[in-house]
Amino acid sequence: MTTHIFKVNGETVSVDVEDDVRLLWVLRDLLGVRGPKYGCGINVCKACTSHINGKAFNPCSVPVGKIGADDEITTIEGLADGDDLHPMQQAWIDYDVAQCGYCQPGQIMAAIDLVRRVRDEGRSITDDDLDTLRNICRCGTYPRIREAIKVAARQM
Amino acid sequence: MIAPDGTRIPYRDLIERAAVKETRQVEVELKATADLRVVGTPVGRTDARDIVTGAKRFAMDLDVPGALPCMVCRPPTINGTVRSVRNEADVVEMPGVTHVAVIPTGVAVRARTFGQCIDAMIALDVDWGPGEVGGSDSDDDILAELKRAEIPMAVPKVPILAKTVDTSFTFMFASNSALETYCAIADVRNDSAEIWGGFKVPVAAQQAIAYELGLPLNKVTVNVVQGGGSFGRKLFHDGAMDAALASQAMSVPVRLMWHRADDSRQGRVHPMCTSRVRATLLGDQVLTYEQRHTSARTDFAHGFGDVVTAAAAKLPVADYSVSQTIYALTAGAHYNFGPTTSLLSELTDRRFNTGSMRNIYSPNVAIARELTVDKLAKKTGKDPYEFRRTHVRNDRARAVLDEVAEVGEWGRRMPRHHAQGLGIHNEYHGYSACLVEIDCSPKTVNRKVRQGVNGPRVTKVVFAVDVGLVVNPKGLEAQMIGGIMDGIALVLTSSVHLEDGHFLEASWDNYAYTRQWNVPFDVQVVIKDSEDESPGGVGEFGVAAACSATANAYWRATGTMPTEFPINHRGDLHFEPFPTVPPIPQSPTNGLDFVR
Numbered sequence: 001m002t003t004h005i006f007k008v009n010g011e012t013v014s015v016d017v018e019d020d021v022r023l024l025w026v027l028r029d030l031l032g033v034r035g036p037k038y039g040c041g042i043n044v045c046k047a048c049t050s051h052i053n054g055k056a057f058n059p060c061s062v063p064v065g066k067i068g069a070d071d072e073i074t075t076i077e078g079l080a081d082g083d084d085l086h087p088m089q090q091a092w093i094d095y096d097v098a099q100c101g102y103c104q105p106g107q108i109m110a111a112i113d114l115v116r117r118v119r120d121e122g123r124s125i126t127d128d129d130l131d132t133l134r135n136i137c138r139c140g141t142y143p144r145i146r147e148a149i150k151v152a153a154r155q156m
Numbered sequence: 157m158i159a160p161d162g163t164r165i166p167y168r169d170l171i172e173r174a175a176v177k178e179t180r181q182v183e184v185e186l187k188a189t190a191d192l193r194v195v196g197t198p199v200g201r202t203d204a205r206d207i208v209t210g211a212k213r214f215a216m217d218l219d220v221p222g223a224l225p226c227m228v229c230r231p232p233t234i235n236g237t238v239r240s241v242r243n244e245a246d247v248v249e250m251p252g253v254t255h256v257a258v259i260p261t262g263v264a265v266r267a268r269t270f271g272q273c274i275d276a277m278i279a280l281d282v283d284w285g286p287g288e289v290g291g292s293d294s295d296d297d298i299l300a301e302l303k304r305a306e307i308p309m310a311v312p313k314v315p316i317l318a319k320t321v322d323t324s325f326t327f328m329f330a331s332n333s334a335l336e337t338y339c340a341i342a343d344v345r346n347d348s349a350e351i352w353g354g355f356k357v358p359v360a361a362q363q364a365i366a367y368e369l370g371l372p373l374n375k376v377t378v379n380v381v382q383g384g385g386s387f388g389r390k391l392f393h394d395g396a397m398d399a400a401l402a403s404q405a406m407s408v409p410v411r412l413m414w415h416r417a418d419d420s421r422q423g424r425v426h427p428m429c430t431s432r433v434r435a436t437l438l439g440d441q442v443l444t445y446e447q448r449h450t451s452a453r454t455d456f457a458h459g460f461g462d463v464v465t466a467a468a469a470k471l472p473v474a475d476y477s478v479s480q481t482i483y484a485l486t487a488g489a490h491y492n493f494g495p496t497t498s499l500l501s502e503l504t505d506r507r508f509n510t511g512s513m514r515n516i517y518s519p520n521v522a523i524a525r526e527l528t529v530d531k532l533a534k535k536t537g538k539d540p541y542e543f544r545r546t547h548v549r550n551d552r553a554r555a556v557l558d559e560v561a562e563v564g565e566w567g568r569r570m571p572r573h574h575a576q577g578l579g580i581h582n583e584y585h586g587y588s589a590c591l592v593e594i595d596c597s598p599k600t601v602n603r604k605v606r607q608g609v610n611g612p613r614v615t616k617v618v619f620a621v622d623v624g625l626v627v628n629p630k631g632l633e634a635q636m637i638g639g640i641m642d643g644i645a646l647v648l649t650s651s652v653h654l655e656d657g658h659f660l661e662a663s664w665d666n667y668a669y670t671r672q673w674n675v676p677f678d679v680q681v682v683i684k685d686s687e688d689e690s691p692g693g694v695g696e697f698g699v700a701a702a703c704s705a706t707a708n709a710y711w712r713a714t715g716t717m718p719t720e721f722p723i724n725h726r727g728d729l730h731f732e733p734f735p736t737v738p739p740i741p742q743s744p745t746n747g748l749d750f751v752r
Binding site for chain 1: 213
């Protein structure tokens, strides 16, 4: 077992666990950070999508040993600034996107990253960009996800 | 209970007066519809903020003291058995692992993290026994059995000049897996048990678990937690049963979760089925219509509470099974086509783990019916919309059909390889119609999507619905949109392939449920004002009209009537199947390579 130190949602955490345990389980089972959800464990459903140093990644497929002391992990719990929601979260509420809600933390984290990447390219979001989102929603909320992202992108 | 002046009365203060020795009818006067202030107004989800901040708690997010992660290593074939575990002593020594125990569905492993459960499941060396599905059984074997079980058509006497129109359709096995896999927390003691999980029929779960644990019913507490989707899955309690038996075998609390691969391969499926129609025509008159639906067995062991049971008792089908009752309730006649019959024949064996899937028979029955209606329209030289309009049995059904035709501009000019399609469906005291526009152009069909199914794309959907009194229009719209996404998947992309006694699909990129690259750019749901003041059901209602409209649009765009669903089932697999031993894939380690 190794002691791993890194930042989660702005706080430094320390956890003793084997290097190869994937970060999703370190977050959920050992640190009690339960926003990122399990949906496949093989980086295809994207329900666990979170951010590392401001960029989207899937902790189900990253051993905790690969996370360094300088790395900052942001999960859905760390997105809002106190009571002030991120524009993407607010758009999700305004468009009543969610149904069961299980996939939505991952959807929101992936959507924010998509908007950032498109903006970095100096463009605005297109349908082709939205088609690249791989997050699964078995309730079928996809059309509202597309609407909410387009609106939030203008406010980010 | 909240009184008009805001006074709150807790339920416990009402129990004594509510508890009566005999059930008796009591008259209550309901508020007039015109006086309703909340019912009928659009309301957002009450848990929306919790969902978008990650605060919403599902079963696996609860903290129950001592309930460590637990998973079950399952057999390579459907419902196979454990003969022996060859390396239990080694596995229990692995990092984080606390317990290994054999339960009826496999080998349960409890560990400090789910990741370490996965490591242990992959390391387990188990001598497996077969299940009841033959080790070489594949899709075509089951289809051949269904073909043998098909009941003959029996056309009433028709004039000698009448023409017969026959259609026949096949629907492959499909998975009703939700995004949250089967899971539950169980704390089983010597004389009592407590369970936490997402249940739609907790009473059935409690009874079955108490029986299996050998405990009196009143010693088993079942706590219902909101589920991460159901789609028919959580009518059953397979995950909770595993959790209870694992906790009992290990004598410790467990937080048990199915791996996605098991949820896909060993979890319940919508049964493979065929649907055949024979209609007779004289000139442009439809004289008779008969539909014969043949299906692998659908499991209804969960019961349906009071609604269907009560309805069943009133139907003249006392000697039929529950399946027959459900079929009779949901496959009602939609058109004035002269003498109309619709009958179900089901295989009776229990080899497969089955269940309903955001509808039971309706989507398949409707696809067969609505494609046949388009064929009848074609045979009589009529426009599919006008033909439906003429023959539809009910003014409310005609009204929703007219609505989609108008809003969706039925008959507008479409580019080559593009087409519109129509479908209607009545069920749950409601009426629905759908107009779909599809793009089957080579450019769209051949789009490259990594590890995904592209194919034809539905570009626009107009869906009109009349479900009587609408409680929350926002909720209704969301349910219809979800049903449309399911309908698209059933027709174009998603099924499971049975090969050599097991299903090939082991995860989401394998099972091609609708993804963003399949989603229509324009989805409009129109809620019709209704003359009916009683509310109908909406949870599954969107699927049938949407999938039949998609099938008709596909036919009109390609010129070929689809007869097997989904249309891509026989094509090359879009994935390399994972092995069945070990039963689950290991989590990758390269997640950071994809950070962009």
